[in-house]
Amino acid sequence: MEESGDLLLFLGRFHPLFLHLPIGFLVMAVLLEFVSKKEKYRALRPAVGFTLFIGAISALVAAILGLMLARDGGYSEDLLGIHQWLGIALVIFAFGTWWLQRQYEEKGTDKLKKAYTGSLVLMMVFLGGAGHYGGSLTHGSNYLTQNMPNGLRALVGLERSKGPKLITNLQEAEVFGDIVHPILEMRCNSCHNASKKKGDLQMHTVQAMQRGGESGAAFVAGDPAQSLLLQRIHLPETDDEHMPPKGKTQLTDQQVALLEWWISEGAPFDKKVAEVNVDGSIDEILQTLVDPNANKSEVEILLASEPPVPSAEKIKAFRDQGVMIKTLAANSNWLQVAIDKKLPVEDLLAGLAESFPEQITWLDLKESAISDQGLAPVGKLKNLTKLRLEKTPISDSGMDHLKGLTYLEFLNIYGSQVGDQGIAKLSDLRNLRSLYAWETRVTAAGANQLEGQLAKLTVNLGFEVNVVDSLTVEVLPVGNKTP
Numbered sequence: 145m146e147e148s149g150d151l152l153l154f155l156g157r158f159h160p161l162f163l164h165l166p167i168g169f170l171v172m173a174v175l176l177e178f179v180s181k182k183e184k185y186r187a188l189r190p191a192v193g194f195t196l197f198i199g200a201i202s203a204l205v206a207a208i209l210g211l212m213l214a215r216d217g218g219y220s221e222d223l224l225g226i227h228q229w230l231g232i233a234l235v236i237f238a239f240g241t242w243w244l245q246r247q248y249e250e251k252g253t254d255k256l257k258k259a260y261t262g263s264l265v266l267m268m269v270f271l272g273g274a275g276h277y278g279g280s281l282t283h284g285s286n287y288l289t290q291n292m293p294n295g296l297r298a299l300v301g302l303e304r305s306k307g308p309k310l311i312t313n314l315q316e317a318e319v320f321g322d323i324v325h326p327i328l329e330m331r332c333n334s335c336h337n338a339s340k341k342k343g344d345l346q347m348h349t350v351q352a353m354q355r356g357g358e359s360g361a362a363f364v365a366g367d368p369a370q371s372l373l374l375q376r377i378h379l380p381e382t383d384d385e386h387m388p389p390k391g392k393t394q395l396t397d398q399q400v401a402l403l404e405w406w407i408s409e410g411a412p413f414d415k416k417v418a419e420v421n422v423d424g425s426i427d428e429i430l431q432t433l434v435d436p437n438a439n440k441s442e443v444e445i446l447l448a449s450e451p452p453v454p455s456a457e458k459i460k461a462f463r464d465q466g467v468m469i470k471t472l473a474a475n476s477n478w479l480q481v482a483i484d485k486k487l488p489v490e491d492l493l494a495g496l497a498e499s500f501p502e503q504i505t506w507l508d509l510k511e512s513a514i515s516d517q518g519l520a521p522v523g524k525l526k527n528l529t530k531l532r533l534e535k536t537p538i539s540d541s542g543m544d545h546l547k548g549l550t551y552l553e554f555l556n557i558y559g560s561q562v563g564d565q566g567i568a569k570l571s572d573l574r575n576l577r578s579l580y581a582w583e584t585r586v587t588a589a590g591a592n593q594l595e596g597q598l599a600k601l602t603v604n605l606g607f608e609v610n611v612v613d614s615l616t617v618e619v620l621p622v623g624n625k626t627p
């Protein structure tokens with residue numbers, strides 16, 4: 145009994161290979177039936193019956209091999225049942241169609257022609273159905289649609305493809321749902337899913353994971369070494385029990401490390417990254433899963449968005465008064481504005497801030513006569529990222545108006561009257577990167593203090609202070625600016 149069981153299974157495994165014959169022959173028969181209607185291909189007519197016959201015979205053999213393979217187990221009962229019955233119907237209809245074709249050739253009645261054509265159509269329906277369900281059995285039921293573009297998915301009413309999604313906020317990411325499950329989906333679940341449970345193990349849902357397989361639990365929370373899943377993964381690739389089986393795409397070292405990390409952290413199904421331990425090497429791997437957009441600065445994200453379209457009329461009105469207004473890029477709504485020193489800067493600034501409070505992102509007031517009070521409208525330009533105030537009479541109190549400019553990245557106050565107290569007011573500007581403050585009252589100590597408060601900031605004082613020892617301070621001039 146044992147012997148013959150193995151032989152049946154051995155033969156059964158030829159089913160996936162052999163089934164291509166009936167597909168080829170039966171499709172060919174239909175093709176011949178159609179083309180032989182044309183005068184040119186008349187001579188092919190006698191081949192229709194023959195092709196149908198060998199198609200039917202090969203379908204019968206494929207079906208028998210299929211029944212042997214079904215003993216292998218590990219397939220979803222429902223899908224297998226449908227596939228089996230469609231296969232059997234196909235065999236019956238293939239022989240039936242062959243017989244009807246012969247009858248029709250002999251007698252040529254209209255009735256027989258209709259019966260033959262109907263049978264031919266039904267045979268193709270069963271062929272397509274059996275093929276489709278067979279494919280779902282081997283590759284999982286979403287195999288065909290897995291890589292369907294989202295536009296097409298929407299059209300046929302499928303859910304959007306999830307894929308291995310990129311993480312935007314690592315600390316908030318779910319260890320299982322966002323990190324571990326996508327790995328299993330990608331590399332294991334073609335064989336361990338709802339329709340196919342090799343080794344009686346399914347891994348497509350949390351419940352299934354917890355249920356385990358024919359050898360029991362798939363993992364032991366907190367103990368990677370005792371976890372079957374990892375034991376199987378760590379077996380040499382040539383071992384029959386190695387997972388994923390030889391020939392399939394293997395896990396990367398990083399993916400194995402993440403599975404190990406999840407299990408050693410207690411295999412949580414509901415914890416976020418912030419709630420478990422993350423050591424250096426895991427953190428490095430996790431960073432590779434993070435959406436590159438997530439590392440963009442607030443300013444880059446801001447400028448990648450678009451403010452409302454600025455009024456063309458108003459732009460023209462300011463240009464007519466001599467103000468330089470340009471968009472940041474060709475099709476952008478962001479504005480860069482420069483007010484020439486000869487113009488009535490304070491009036492113009494008030495008007496500009498009124499007209500384009502969201503759009504102005506670069507503002508150049510250099511060498512103008514702007515006063516501390518006159519700078520007040522700048523406070524309304526909440527999306528300002530660059531501000532040039534060099535060689536203006538601005539002093540400490542002018543800095544009050546910049547306190548709320550969260551996106552300010554670049555500020556030039558070279559040659560102004562601002563001192564340490566003034567720049568101390570900028571301590572909330574978390575995006576500030578460059579502060580140009582040479583020839584001001586800002587001291588190295590004041591600059592250092594602000595740099596200590598703002599992680600991204602470099603204050604440029606126009607010279608480097610090189611402390612040789614506690615008594616000597618060496619001043620190195622930079623460029624042509626003599627301190």
Ligand code: HEC
Binds near residue numbers: 333334335356358384
């Ligand atoms: C190509 C199909 C295939 C893929 C992909 C696959 N497996 Fe398997 N898996 C099997 C088969 C077949 C068995 C049953 C035979 C055996 O135990 O080796 C099995 C059995 C197992 C078992 C033992 C279950 C038990 O209780 O005995 C575990 C654990 C397992 N697989 C884990 C995995 C993991 C983890 C992955 C992904 C990294 C994976 N498998 C990918 C086919 C696959």
